[in-house]
Amino acid sequence: MNDTVQTAVLGVTGYAGAELARLLLHHPRLKGTPPIFAGRVDAKDEARGGVPLAEIHPELADSHGSGNIRMQPFSWDLLTNLDVKVLFLATPHEQSREWVPEALARGLRVIDLSGAWRLNESANRAVYGFDDEDSEVAAKTQAIAVYGLPELHRKQIATARLVANPGCYATSIILAVRPLVAAGLVDLSHGIIADSKSGVSGAGKAPTAKTHFMYAADNLSAYSVFSHRHTGELLEQIGVDQSEIIFTPHLLPIPRGILSTIYVRFNGAQTSESISRVYRDFFADSPMVRLYDKTLPQIQYSVRKNYADIGFHLAADGRRAVIVSCLDNLLKGASSQAVQNLNVMLGYSEAEGLE
Amino acid sequence: MNDTVQTAVLGVTGYAGAELARLLLHHPRLKGTPPIFAGRVDAKDEARGGVPLAEIHPELADSHGSGNIRMQPFSWDLLTNLDVKVLFLATPHEQSREWVPEALARGLRVIDLSGAWRLNESANRAVYGFDDEDSEVAAKTQAIAVYGLPELHRKQIATARLVANPGCYATSIILAVRPLVAAGLVDLSHGIIADSKSGVSGAGKAPTAKTHFMYAADNLSAYSVFSHRHTGELLEQIGVDQSEIIFTPHLLPIPRGILSTIYVRFNGAQTSESISRVYRDFFADSPMVRLYDKTLPQIQYSVRKNYADIGFHLAADGRRAVIVSCLDNLLKGASSQAVQNLNVMLGYSEAEGLE
Amino acid sequence: MNDTVQTAVLGVTGYAGAELARLLLHHPRLKGTPPIFAGRVDAKDEARGGVPLAEIHPELADSHGSGNIRMQPFSWDLLTNLDVKVLFLATPHEQSREWVPEALARGLRVIDLSGAWRLNESANRAVYGFDDEDSEVAAKTQAIAVYGLPELHRKQIATARLVANPGCYATSIILAVRPLVAAGLVDLSHGIIADSKSGVSGAGKAPTAKTHFMYAADNLSAYSVFSHRHTGELLEQIGVDQSEIIFTPHLLPIPRGILSTIYVRFNGAQTSESISRVYRDFFADSPMVRLYDKTLPQIQYSVRKNYADIGFHLAADGRRAVIVSCLDNLLKGASSQAVQNLNVMLGYSEAEGLE
Amino acid sequence: MNDTVQTAVLGVTGYAGAELARLLLHHPRLKGTPPIFAGRVDAKDEARGGVPLAEIHPELADSHGSGNIRMQPFSWDLLTNLDVKVLFLATPHEQSREWVPEALARGLRVIDLSGAWRLNESANRAVYGFDDEDSEVAAKTQAIAVYGLPELHRKQIATARLVANPGCYATSIILAVRPLVAAGLVDLSHGIIADSKSGVSGAGKAPTAKTHFMYAADNLSAYSVFSHRHTGELLEQIGVDQSEIIFTPHLLPIPRGILSTIYVRFNGAQTSESISRVYRDFFADSPMVRLYDKTLPQIQYSVRKNYADIGFHLAADGRRAVIVSCLDNLLKGASSQAVQNLNVMLGYSEAEGLE
DSSP states (O other): OTTOOOEEEEOOSSHHHHHHHHHHHTOGGGTTSOOEEEOOSSHHHHTTTTOBHHHHOGGGOOSSSGGGOBOBOOOHHHHHHTTOOEEEEOSOHHHHHHHHHHHHHTTOEEEEOSSTTOOSSHHHHGGGOOTTTTOHHHHHHHHHEEEOOHHHHHHHHHHOSEEEOOOHHHHHHHHHHHHHHHTTOBOGGGOEEEEEEEOGGGGOSSOOTTTBHHHHTTOOEEOSTTTOTTHHHHIIIIIOOGGGEEEEEEEOSSSSOEEEEEEEEBSSOOOHHHHHHHHHHHTTTOTTEEEOSSSOOOHHHHTTSSOEEEEEEEOTTSSEEEEEEEEOTTIIIIIHHHHHHHHHHHTOOTTTTOO | OTTOOOEEEEOOSSHHHHHHHHHHHTOGGGTTSOOEEEOOSSHHHHTTTTOBHHHHOGGGOOSSSGGGOBOBOOOHHHHHHTTOOEEEEOSOHHHHHHHHHHHHHTTOEEEEOSSTTOOSSHHHHGGGOOTTTTOHHHHHHHHHEEEOOHHHHHHHHHHOSEEEOOOHHHHHHHHHHHHHHHTTOBOGGGOEEEEEEEOGGGGOSSOOTTTBHHHHTTOOEEOSTTTOTTHHHHIIIIIOOGGGEEEEEEEOSSSSOEEEEEEEEBSSOOOHHHHHHHHHHHTTTOTTEEEOSSSOOOHHHHTTSSOEEEEEEEOTTSSEEEEEEEEOTTTTTTHHHHHHHHHHHHTOOTTTTOO | OTTOOOEEEEOOSSHHHHHHHHHHHTOGGGTTSOOEEEOOSSHHHHTTTTOBHHHHOGGGOOSSSGGGOBOBOOOHHHHHHTTOOEEEEOSOHHHHHHHHHHHHHTTOEEEEOSSTTOOSSHHHHGGGOOTTTTOHHHHHHHHHEEEOOHHHHHHHHHHOSEEEOOOHHHHHHHHHHHHHHHTTOBOGGGOEEEEEEEOGGGGOSSOOTTTBHHHHTTOOEEOSTTTOTTHHHHIIIIIOOGGGEEEEEEEOSSSSOEEEEEEEEBSSOOOHHHHHHHHHHHTTTOTTEEEOSSSOOOHHHHTTSSOEEEEEEEOTTSSEEEEEEEEOTTIIIIIHHHHHHHHHHHTOOTTTTOO | OTTOOOEEEEOOSSHHHHHHHHHHHTOTTTTTSOOEEEOOSSHHHHTTTTOBHHHHOGGGOOSSSGGGOBOBOOOHHHHHHTTOOEEEEOSOHHHHHHHHHHHHHTTOEEEEOSSTTOOSSHHHHGGGOOTTTTOHHHHHHHHHEEEOOHHHHHHHHHHOSEEEOOOHHHHHHHHHHHHHHHTTOBOGGGOEEEEEEEOGGGGOSSOOTTTBHHHHTTOOEEOSTTTOTTHHHHIIIIIOOGGGEEEEEEEOSSSSOEEEEEEEEBSSOOOHHHHHHHHHHHTTTOTTEEEOSSSOOOHHHHTTSSOEEEEEEEOTTSSEEEEEEEEOTTIIIIIHHHHHHHHHHHTOOTTTTOO
């Protein structure tokens, strides 16, 4: 296939980076031109240039294959020389904030997995504390960024130069709630509650007091109550304000997976069938969403899968629903969503390399 | 201490039974007259008469002591001959429903750990499907049953002949919500949401598809949505109706512990201090409740402890709160609560043997 | 590809059956003629005819695909009518013992995942307690059975009518030890020690006291000391007698994966390089074995992979080695090994569909 | 009890320190004079002077009690002023190496939980890389250090000024093997194999790549093969040389507990009874060792207990045994062993405060 597009991944040392590498290496449309992998741009990772991917991510090793792929020390010239068209950034927020404008200036299309460009409202961005908030470049970059949730913004993503890949929690909640809100069913005055639980990989690869096995194992803890950074994504993408939603994340003692239990109240009585129809219509052309009919999603059915799984139960009064939304935080919550965005950007089938 | 009261435990083979045995054996006021232990009354457990407790619960073994205590085949004569005053039942609902009237008729005071006698309203009891609902004996027994949550019903428990020990989920939610509702702060028209997560011991000792390691490990699942049996306890003890509360239990991949994340809306704006004061006042004389000031409870701080732990965060608008309530489902959610009830019934210090 | 061979799987409801279904459905050489799936042949599973695979194994569901594949009620006529050439049995030992002769009589080639036909010596089979030990049919069937470890018996497997797929523990130990014994390096008078640890899926899908989450979680236990059924495979395939090896299995609190720590003493002093060379030579044409050079295998690198992973450390005296051997008990320890055997039997590349 | 001895703990911030604090606070003979707690002597911990213990170890909090105990900034004067008689050090090896001589010079008796003074042979100490190996003070200190395994050295501990509390792995192995070696039963020419598995708390509280939940969970890994620091303790206390024992530690995905599977060969055929008798005689006066008759110890029976648990199975030939030895690495492997040593040093009952 001589029309394969050259891609590159910057920041391949984390959990999402590893999954992204795996997906891209097996992507049927990219086999002719495997992606370039580069470490994060700091002294330590630069020194890792030449290091086999499998040394950092032993689970990527196979007997004769991808284990031999090596990380390359990053430089803009490298990307130019190799004619890279699409750059994935799996870098910290601050670094993405700094590098994306440069990448765009060099003509690259960018899929950024960080939170750097997801939020349109500066009030919502405040939680990140970016120090470029007043710069013209930042403003222009933000203006062209598209929120990379294909189920909501497929058309804009197709032509986007910068796709801001959504947060993992945000993906699980927005996909479950937006269809109902868009259909005008939800009584927002009563407030939406999203009680979310995530595996430890969501906390990143850095060893900290909270990622220590002794802290996370046999435990459950709520954190960032009323203050989690993904809240802004919920506000902007669901279309509600602070008084209309509460989002509470919890740390689960499992490696991966998110389950969000979401509580909504309807303006009028609904039936299970009427709610199902809203979801089915909304996701009619969305191959990466699985709707559950009689049962509810569970984390075990969603991990290591590229789907968002959604199910619900309706109260006897037809006025209240409990929605359960599950996904793998490293896949539909990060890397497979990035590949889905790539597919949309390049005109491939949306599920290419994801089923 | 020659005034020690003779107690007995019927149904000591389950998880809660094991914890109850441990607590009673170490209870300072009961050392003079250690409790009698008997199996559940079926052929299999009867045959276990004479079996050392430590054979069923190896974790109860010590080098020279309690491991030698043996289970006894149950008979009413046994209890009479040994002059038992208080009988604990850690038996299935159906069995408690059948045996409690008999025990009361024989003059015993009873602490029943099952759900058999917790619910005053027959509508709420329907979920248990008792087949004695029309009997006079059942009605009279129910009429004298006291809901065994000392923080709410200390006075009635002190003189009760029958104490219905609360459900584990119910304890975690009622203690967190009742003080605020009692103070008239909660806007019930907006509904209370209780999103609860429990370790696997809550599902009992019987091996089932859901207690299989392969089902529970690395997983999280919601279950009994809008239909869990503890809901009736919430309605009766908090003082709300079905339309005013939603309770969703989840199965956590940990052995023990419950964390309930509870969402309430207030009638008017509150401050953290005003909410704290309500809790402090309500629990001023309650040694088994720990209030958290700056941090939130976590399951790791509550397991293997006899306390209910409660903390909260208030939204910036002062109108909404997220309350986190933790306890050990086998202790404050079952056996240590039963001992706390015993202490109240016998006039001991409420925390005797529990700190 | 019009030369695709029709296969069928009998007994697809267990863990290994699910993995086998997944592998076969994605096998590039079988795509033209997807396999037939049937439940175990008992009343309960027969009733499951028509049940979608995804209902029994929700993790097999995808949005538009394999989830729709249905189990079929088993009959020999079904296999004949569909022109099945190779039959996989993922059934209990007793059932495989009964059904394999019938399948062979009907001209099918069989890959049996149970322990029914693995052992040549009747003394070693005693542990299974088969009641057909004196029958002529059983004797003839056993005589043509080939032990399905391709790394040892590739040639015989290629033409075998009956392949007895090895035990999971046995695979992890034999692959690590046989090369050294075959090279004459091991001082058998000192005895080989194989200390193995397995995840809970190895204990099967039936809920039992030992597969209960409360038993397995936060625990480690040795079991079947000096008496595990896989011991006979070790004796026959490594070529040692009872006095020359000890095998101790342990139950790990993880879903899947086996790690065997193996202790051998050499006849003379060795170097790391000399040992490495023995392994490299032995596995030169074995794509499903990965040899570790500087590091040791860990379970996390082997799970959800189709490889056996082997590494070792040599004592300073060159006379003793600790060998670490890892694999996924459901894959190289069961289903992917079965597919590897299929590949060998049909003349495909040995790693087809496994990388 | 006005003869209570004043104790102090230096280095109370780690896992073993927390357990030690808990045990000492509940020790019946120390209630009159609760111990002094001090942080490790570095800037960070010094700053923690005044911090409530419960802030560092929330699991130590209770509603009205020990949670209020505060850490004190350490100084020698503090110990003198408070008339401390026995000092526990739960500090890093290097710090214990430096501070113990000073403590002894000030007349304190010391129980050191680190590895600093456990090893008599300088060759065995080499692995610690102490830079005081040539100093006279170090030599004199080492000369009076007693290895703090009461089951072996009760008499010397009783009068010791410095007790070197054993390593957790070492305790589990020495107690299982020394009785058999002391009885002359073990054929050392065949070598002893100790395959040990430990929970993550054994790796300490510092967040590292290996204590990260994502590394440890769902995993098992061997480490420090042929090179673990506890090996020297095995050599000195069992009485064997390097060629006669192999010790392989593994990291288990559980919070706490050690299980050692130990393989020995006997000089002549034994019976289960003859082996049991050796153990019973050896541990006749050892309340903290539990011998298992028919079953084997498991980690779940030993965690949160102060015992070492030992069981075994004999091969049919009577010549080989598999011994299983379990303990809680933070208790009998560290803090409860330290309390047991204290009891011996002060002439209390050896199990005081430990049952």
